[in-house]
Amino acid sequence: MIPAPFDYHRPGTLDEAIGLLSRHGGDARVLSGGMSLLPALKLRLGSCGHLVDIGRIPGLEYVKEDGGMLRIGAGTRQCVLAQSEVINSRYGVLADAVPLIADPLVRNRGTFGGNVANGDPANDGPAIVIALGAELVARGPQGERTIAANRFYKDLFVTALAPDEILTEIRIPQPPPRSGSAYRKLKRKTGDYAAAAAAVQLTLDARGAVQRACIALTNAGPTPVEAVQGSRFLEGKTPDEKSIAEAARLAAAAAAPSADRRGSVEYKREMARVLTARALKAALERAGRS
């Protein structure tokens, strides 16, 4: 399959890229790894007059902790994330999720920033950045601004980014002591999107009660779903079998999936409940060890 014609641009700097986006407005798309965008263009699910390739702009591929934050450069390829010692030791939800994104060949090209900024609720990145309370850094003609991850997703493939803005960094607050996070995903096969998946992070206080919890669901509606009620329910409680089950039930109630080849609405909501409970248990276990 051949995409409809477009003009490909490979700017050498972010400013140059933003200049191209400003000039071409809504007719331009940012190309990062291209693992979602190129298939969409080939299938003619979308088209654009200009592709602005940011894949070779230096300085967008890094994973580092500083200033109380984990900073992930938007151009960091998923295969690089999978090898990060920092992530594997301290950010369980990412360590769980990255090996489950698409397949190894796609992860060699696909970037974490692309996964987050594409605005597809079936991607794993969106629910994860919400669960981690991340801030997304966008650069545009007026400079830089940060957007809270849970305010970033507006609708299916619609994000808070303006047409001339580029996501440059994902900033994740370093979790306090006694924190744990986890991702649990159900998919039919390697390379498929999730039938349901849950990203959670929780922090316990000194007595073992939940100080803060955040549950977010993948592929459970037109945007990633932040399950606020389920999260709030846990706060202040010492988590046990019963409270986890209730939090998972509340989280699943917030899911609004649509029926497709991966299952009916009822099935997907039930799987969201089961996976949320499993993710909460895994996160709790990790919180106890940190």
Place this chain on the structure above:
Amino acid sequence: MKHQISVTVNGTAHEAEVESRLLLVHFIREELRLTGTHIGCDTSHCGVCTVLLDGQPVKSCTVLAAQVDGCKVSTVEGLESGGKLHPIQEAFTEKHALQCGYCTPGMLMTCSALLEQNRNPSEQEIRQAISGNLCRCTGYLNIVKAVQHAAQKIGGAP
């Protein structure tokens, strides 16, 4: 829009003028006439179009030719050297790791890249590495055996 690209394919430098929307797999097959790289699903699922881009396996149906300007690409034609098959190619024939052969070029590229990184992969590591390459004859068992056999040939295995 046309782009002048320089790309090294199997060690040979090529200069070409390509249209923005030309896919790498079409460039390889139709411009360079290297038809060992196959086209399968054409939607980045099946992996038969796998080539190495700067040493890493990628799906060439989902990369633009313009994106590989200045890069090194390896295709299945580049595996043999001096008329001698690569150990992974020998192992595929010896372990009967191909039936219809359609997935084979992509499998070979992914497996050769795996062996570059990991001289003695476990069965689990092999299965994970090839999880983005589909064999619709479902001949995975012999493919895994072939990779283990190739690892022994290369000399990494105990």
